Amino acid sequence: MPDALSGLRVIEWGTGPVPGIAGMILADFGAEVLRILPPRDRPLDRLNAAPMWARGKHDLVLDLTEQDNRDTLRDLIACADVLLTNWRPSLLKRWKFDAEALHADYDHLVYCHVSGFGQHGALSELPGYEHVVAAYAGRMMLFQGLTDREGPVFSALQVGVHVATQAAVSGILAARLEQLKSGRGQLVETSILQGMLPYEMGGLIGKQFAENYKELLPLLGVTPKPPPASLFYHPAQSGDGRWLQFGNLLPHLFDAFLIATGLVDILADPDYEPGQLLFTDPKKHEAFRERMLLRLQERPAAEWLADFVSDGGIVASVYQTTHEALTDPDIVANGHVVTRAGGVQLGPLARLSATPAVIAESAIEADDCVSRWLASARPASTIGERVQKPLAGIKVLDLSTIIAAPIGVSMLADMGADVIKVEQVGGDPFRGLLSGLGASRVNAGKRSISLDLKTDDGRDIVRQLASQADVLVHNYRPGVSERLGIAYADLRKINPGIVYLQSNGYGPDGPSAHRPSTHPVPGAAMGGVLYQLGERIPDSLQSIEGLRRWTARLMRANELNPDPNTGVVVASSVMLGLHARVQTGEGQHILVDMLCANAYANADDFLDYPGKPGRYLPDADLQGLSPTYRLYRCGDNRWIFLGLISARDIDVFIAVLGSLDIGITRDELLPPMDEQAVAGRLTGIFSTRNAFEWQQLLTAEGVACVQADRAAPADFWLQDEQVAANGFLSAAEHPLHGRYLRHGPLVTFAGHPGELGGPPLAGQHNVEILEEAGYESASIGQLHDAGVLWQQ
Structure with missing residues (x-):
């Protein structure tokens, strides 16, 4: 069977981690990647992870200051399907390698450009280093309070790089699908600044409709003082000094935690509100939090974790560095690290059942590749009308909940897919948090049907919708889809072409495969949080005052980034599956998990080899790296x-x-x-x-x-001129509030974002979705009357 990206020719001409990792992913899944290198290395090519980016690529050294070598590159572009670059717009234009100049001669080309601050505006030529962009976008203000000093705090994890990398992969493969139909290429653009957008989780809506969200406005701003501590999203120190992270967001998860820790008596307290997981009396809330923290200091971390793993229903992890995470049992068991070049490095981005990745050892010389390419230039495009967005006509069924997978599926909607969100009666549980701001953010552009999957009729509806879908995404724990009769093995019988993506916390093969996960767990487990703190946390047992201080700092350091980190991998993995379907004519089962996705977000240090330097850590005052x-x-x-x-x-x-x-x-x-x-x-x-x-x-x-x-x-995002110059926000319709500015797409095609949709109410599109699926009006009414369908 061919690889997922067999036959795809990619020229990677750039510097740094975004083209490096994007090109690596494409090569892992079968693309032939020709990497253009200068005669002398560049600072970003000397980063610790650079040896990993080289795997599977063909290297060609060209001094592009010489016209003859630029002519050679143009000859190679004529034979390529994709050009991936991140050079400054002015240099590309001066050398006539900008999209307009190349498309005049090679209209078949998918031209992917990654910038720092976007193609337009006063900062379009500024070096787009991750932390420069993060500082500009206000991200460093989110970490105030991690030190005793005032002011913004260095935001260590390279989230903009991670998102831009995955957006480039998704955008390239989406444009490639259209290219395979018409032969026509197009401009694909993303930026590090757009890479900051997924971490804005609803504040943009709240600010525009402040009257409707008065009680939430303090939480939407930035203050060095931490918000009131929850009981469910909570760090804690164990008896041997190691730190644990809990993420028991939903009542049944927190109940399991209370039982395992011997704190279940609070369920009988009349001041405890089990639906909100808090005490209505603030003094009792804080008193119980102190009791909980001291209780967890009574036993070492390994004993607590053994109980939590055995229970199977408790969200918990130990804090680790990236170096420690390389040997994490779930990481190793699921193949998220591979042995290469005398050490270990990141494994495949996702597990594709029919067209798995093949991880090569290292880069090879390009002589054979160049001669083969030059002997077979790509043809010009056929006559055909370009659709506005490359995923137009693709139907996606989204059964996922909360943040990680839903925000990834929303990226598919932004690229033109028709996304149907299947919600439980009462709606996605995320709608009940923060007055639904986050749910509006992660479900923008989708339609919604709300139904009872515990009924035969509800499950029949999902199977009927799946029979007509190109893609299905869910984040059920192992065994749930099988019990519902909508596992991949069930659905491929009625729809062999379905690309079926399952996203969960840990992957299917390790000791934690059966366990739930929420965003703080991969943040703690994959090294991102300790990186944010410069890997400086106390290991001596803390007093209650120390516990208050350090739990607040750990929680602020473990902000929501692990969920969007996973979401962008969900989107790029679906695109790998859709491209593979063109190759094989069939769908397949794709597995994505939060640990692997967040390992990729820590790609600067998620590897080891002889002589590798340690991770570049922030200074003690968290001001930067040097x-x-x-x-x-x-x-x-x-x-x-x-x-x-x-x-x-x-x-x-x-x-x-x-x-x-x-x-x-x-x-x-x-x-x-x-x-x-x-x-x-x-x-x-x-x-x-x-x-x-x-x-x-x-x-x-x-x-x-x-x-x-x-x-x-x-x-x-609402005020910045650079954002406005690049159109990084887009007008849309909110079903409750009317016209508003929503986040724009992470990747744009042919220079424009296209029209974007607002969020749906739960069940808003019940009737139209079922009518499209072939249900009669009378049957739909009966399903409503029977409680199978629900509408907000």
Whole structure:
């Protein structure tokens, strides 16, 4: 059987982790990836994870400052299906490698460009380093309170890189589906700034309809003071000093936790509200929280975890570094690490049952690849009308709940798929949290049917819808779909072409396969939280005051990113399945889990090999990674983030300072450096002007230096000029509030986002969905009357 991406030719011409990892994923699943390298390596090519990106690729060294070599690259582009690049728009235009110039000659080409800040606006040419973009978008304000100092805090995990990588893979494969029909290529665009969008979880809606969400507005802002501590999403220290993370979001999960820890007596307390998992009396709530924390200090972590795993219904994990996670039993059992190059590295992004990934050892020379390509150029496109979005005509059945899988399926809707959300009677449980703001965010662009899957009629409806669907996504725990009669083995009998994706917490093969998971668990287990804290947490047993301080810090460090980290992998994995279906004529079963997806989000350090340096960790004050890549306080007591990586960055920075009569030398700023002295020097320099003035002075010359505390994310997206210039928000219709601005797509096609839909009410489309499926009006009415169907 062919690989999922057999026959796909990709030219990867860029630098850094986004093209590196995107190209790696495409190569893992069978694409032939030709990587264009310069004669001399570049700073981003020296990152710790760079050896992993090379696997399975063909390397061709070309000095593109020479015209002959640029001509060679154009000849190769004529023979490729996809060009993946992240070079600055001005360079591409100057060398006539921009999309417009290439499509004039090669209209078959899928041209994927990844930028830092988008193709338009004042910052389009600025180096798009992850943390520069994060600072600009207000993300560093979310972590205030992790240190004793005031101001924004370095946001360590490279979420923008992760999202942009997966968006590039999804966008390339979506455009490829259209290319296979018509022969026509198109421009596919994403950016690190768009990569920040999935982590905005409803505040954008709340800010626009503030009168409707008055009680939530304090939670939508940014404050160093943590919100009131919940009982269910909670870190705790065990008796041997190790830290545990709990995520028992739903009542039945929290009840299981109470039973296992011997705290079940609170269920009889009249002040305990079991539906909201809290005490109505704040003093009793805090008293029980202290009791819970002290109880968990009575036994070592291994004993607690053994009980939780044995129970099978408790969401809990130990905090680990990425290095420790490499040997996590669930990671190893599910093949999420593979042995390569004398060490271990990330395994496949997803498990495809019919067309699994094949992980190559390392890059190989490109001679054979180049000669074969040059002997068979791709033909020009056939005459055909382009649909507005590449997934138009694809029908997706979304049975998933809460955040991780639903937000991934919403990406498919943004790319043109018709997504039907199948909800339980009463709606997705996420609708009951934060007044439904998050549910509106992750289900935008979908239609909704709400039905009772405990009934024969309800299950028959799902089977009927599945018989007409291209894709089905669910996040049931193992065994649930089988009991409902909608497992892959059941549905492939009635629809052999269905791409069936199952997303869960741990994967099917490890000791935790049967256990539930929520977002704090992969955040703790895969190393992201400890990375955010510089891997500095106490291992000595804490007093109740210390427990209050460190549980608040761990919870803030473990913000919601693990869910969107998983969602973007759900989307790209579906796209792998759809492309494979073109190859094989059949669907298949795809497995995605939160541990693997978040391992990919930690891809900068999720590998080991002889001589590998340790992870670059934030300093003790959580300001950054080095004196030339960190936050600085300015003269107006506001903050900027400075990002100098290349020698060019440093030279231009020195020149700008020189124009201000501030002398600093190259030797001072290049490693090895006296970090304390350089940080002190730069602190003094930045204190001489206000933050926005420094941003204007430096970005005008192409230096990555941006104000880090202009606005919290929700306000940033609504107010920022760069966002507006690139159309990163889109007008849509909210069923309760009317017209509003929603998040735009993570990837755009042919230069425009197309029309985007708003969120549905639960069951809003019951009638039209069933009529499309062939049900008569009388039958639909009977199903409503019988309680099989429900509408919000």
